[in-house]
Amino acid sequence: xxxxxxxxxxxxxxxxxxxxxxxxxxxxxxxxxxxxxxxxxxxxxxxxxxxxxxxxxxxxxxxxxxxxxxxxxxxxxxxxxxxxxxxxxxxxxxxxxxxxxxxxxxxxxxxxxxxxxxxxxxxxxxxxxxxxxxxxxxxxxxxxxxxxxxxxxxxxxxxxxxxxxxxxxxxxxxxxxxxxxxxxxxxxxxxxxxxxxxxxxxxxxxxxxxxxxxxxxxxxxxxxxxxxxxxxxxxxxxxxxxxxxxxxxxxxxxxxxxxxxxxxxxxxxxxxxxxxxxxxxxxxxxxxxxxxxxxxxxxxxxxxxxxxxxxxxxxxxxxxxxxxxxxxxxxxxxxxxxxxxxxxxxxxxxxxxxxxxxxxxxxxxxxxxxxxxxxxxxxxxxxxxxxxxxxxxxxxxx
Numbered sequence: 001x002x003x004x005x006x007x008x009x010x011x012x013x014x015x016x017x018x019x020x021x022x023x024x025x026x027x028x029x030x031x032x033x034x035x036x037x038x039x040x041x042x043x044x045x046x047x048x049x050x051x052x053x054x055x056x057x058x059x060x061x062x063x064x065x066x067x068x069x070x071x072x073x074x075x076x077x078x079x080x081x082x083x084x085x086x087x088x089x090x091x092x093x094x095x096x097x098x099x100x101x102x103x104x105x106x107x108x109x110x111x112x113x114x115x116x117x118x119x120x121x122x123x124x125x126x127x128x129x130x131x132x133x134x135x136x137x138x139x140x141x142x143x144x145x146x147x148x149x150x151x152x153x154x155x156x157x158x159x160x161x162x163x164x165x166x167x168x169x170x171x172x173x174x175x176x177x178x179x180x181x182x183x184x185x186x187x188x189x190x191x192x193x194x195x196x197x198x199x200x201x202x203x204x205x206x207x208x209x210x211x212x213x214x215x216x217x218x219x220x221x222x223x224x225x226x227x228x229x230x231x232x233x234x235x236x237x238x239x240x241x242x243x244x245x246x247x248x249x250x251x252x253x254x255x256x257x258x259x260x261x262x263x264x265x266x267x268x269x270x271x272x273x274x275x276x277x278x279x280x281x282x283x284x285x286x287x288x289x290x291x292x293x294x295x296x297x298x299x300x301x302x303x304x305x306x307x308x309x310x311x312x313x314x315x316x317x318x319x320x321x322x323x324x325x326x327x328x329x330x331x332x333x334x335x336x337x338x339x340x341x342x343x344x345x346x347x348x349x350x351x352x353x354x355x356x357x358x359x360x361x362x363x364x365x366x367x368x369x370x371x372x373x374x375x376x377x378x379x380x381x382x383x384x385x386x387x388x389x390x391x392x393x394x395x396x397x398x
Contacts, residue, residue, distance in 0.1 A: 017062060023069050026394045034299060037277075039284050043244060044212030050289040051174040051216050051245055052078075053123070054149035058173075060122045063147060067120050072395065075120030076339060078303070080153075080321050082313035083109055083140060084129040088157050090192040093220060095254040095321045096129065098369040101314035106136040108330065112311055113143050115335050121309075125151045127321065129313060132158035141170040149173045153218060155196065156203025164210040176218040176247050177203045181225075182237035190222070204241055216245035216289075223251065223262075226269050231276060239286045248273065249291040252322040253358035255369070264355060265292070297350030301389025304353045305346025309339055316370050319346055322354045324361065324369045325376040345380040350389040357383050 021028065038049045046055035054060035067073045085096060085103065104112070113124065124144050131137055132154055144150040151174035152167070167175075177200050181187040184197035193199075200217075207215045217238055225231060231248075238246045250265045250273075251258055265273075273290050280288040295302050305319030305327075312318065316326040317338045328338035346353075354361070360382050364375045371379070387393070 017056065017065050019062070019070065020065050023065075024394065026397075027069065027391075030391055030394055038281055038287055038289075041244060041287065043214045046173065046214065048214055048244070048287075050287050051151055051176065051214060051247060052289060052291075052294055055173065058149065059147040060149045060173075063120075063122045067122070069395075073120040074343075076116075076309045076343075077121060077307045078123045078125075079116045079121045079309045079311065080125040080127050081109065081112060081116075081311045082127050082129060083131050083134045083137065085313040086133050087129040087155070088193055089130070089155050089196055091190060091220075092192075092257050093251045093255065095252065095324070096312065097255045099312055099314060099316070101316070103313050104311075104315050104330070106134075106139070108315065109136075109140060110143050112315075112330055112335055113140065116309070117145075117148055119336055119339065121148060123149045123151070125153055127153040130155055130157050132156075132163065138163075138166045138170045141167055141172050144171070146171055151176065154178065154203065155191070155193075156199045156206075159203045159206055161206055161209070164206050164213075168210045168213050172213055174214045174216065175207050176216040176245075177207070178220075179204075179217045179238075180220050180222070182234050201241070204243060208242065214244050216247045216287075217241070217243055218247045218249070221248060221250045221273075223265075226250070226265065226273075231273065235276075235280060235286075235288065243286060245287040245289055247289050247291070248277070252352075252354055254322045254324055254354060256362075256365075259358055259362045292352070295352060295389075297387075297389050299389060300391045301348055301350040302352050303348050305342050306348040309335075309342075311335065312370070317342065318370055319353065322352075324365075324371055325379060326370040327373055327376060345377075345383075347385055348388060348392055349385045350387055353383075356386075 035049060040047050040049060047057045048055050068077055131152060141150050150172050152172060153176055155178045179187060179200045180190050187197040188194055204215060207213055221231060235246055251263060253259050270292050274293045277288040277290040277293055294300055304323055308320045310318040310321045311330060315330040317328050317335060318325055327342040360379050364371060364379050
């Protein structure tokens with residue numbers, strides 16, 4: 001049953017985007033059910049559900065409705081771009097571990113941004129390495145523009161008050177600072193960087209002080225934290241930082257060190273985190289946004305290679321940041337062609353692709369990341385996709 005507060009959230013979404021009512025009744029009901037799980041917050045005039053969707057009153061969200069919800073665009077909706085591979089921190093679980101090559105220059109990166117937007121992208125995440133180390137970061141954010149939500153993933157290394165102010169002026173929508181534990185020593189150990197915890201807290205304070213930017217923490221939950229049932233304690237700590245959102249995920253089997261069933265999140269743990277998210281969001285205040293809730297079979301599922309695209313710092317195009325497979329390089333072919341080919345192999349489904357298929361990826365891995373296109377295509381011959389998640393089943397059902 002939708003509560004009064006839940007009805008208000010849905011009403012705000014509809015008032016901000018009246019064209020949404022043109023969608024199929026079943027799709028609108030789906031969004032009513034989904035949106036009521038989150039509190040709409042106002043950040044600098046932006047009405048935000050969570051940072052994986054554009055603000056409800058933004059041009060980017062209107063594009064989502066007109067191009068994807070109503071016109072049913074065949075193009076992707078979300079993309080992440082690695083704008084550097086340099087990073088002073090050395091996380092064991094880093095999805096870019098082992099990637100190498102010739103870095104994209106700024107002209108190439110800006111070209112990728114423009115091409116992705118022309119393909120229908122309305123949300124772009126800037127990642128790395130540490131994206132703050134790219135001297136053209138502000139220009140890249142400006143190029144993304146106000147018709148596409150921009151999200152910066154950062155450790156905080158290299159941030160200054162001046163840069164934070166410039167990013168706000170450039171139109172940055174969201175920033176998420178990496179923080180994996182509430183104890184400084186444990187966070188620094190995971191990151192293999194002395195002072196990582198202090199740097200992250202300083203970055204959070206700086207971005208909050210800049211005003212107008214939605215600030216979240218990106219927390220990669222370790223298996224140890226899940227086993228100790230310590231996530232709730234971590235959330236209490238994060239709430240005390242007065243951030244807008246806790247963006248939670250768990251370690252993924254993207255690199256050799258995590259190709260181990262014992263390190264995978266169990267279904268019981270996943271459901272427990274979804275329930276924890278829902279309990280927190282009923283209280284209001286800090287939003288809890290668990291990635292596996294967004295990707296749950298009841299919601300949007302895994303959109304890797306279908307609605308999600310990743311271009312690493314060397315121009316290799318992958319289905320998402322967690323899948324170490326390449327389907328081509330933007331220097332050799334247009335990203336439109338590469339993504340078009342890749343989408344033929346990724347119909348979307350209701351389970352995380354890499355969690356389900358990492359053993360097939362492991363079998364074809366020859367020591368170089370990402371796996372080259374020829375081997376990637378062989379992997380796809382062995383992959384079997386499950387049913388569509390609820391949104392896509394409703395959206396494309398005749």
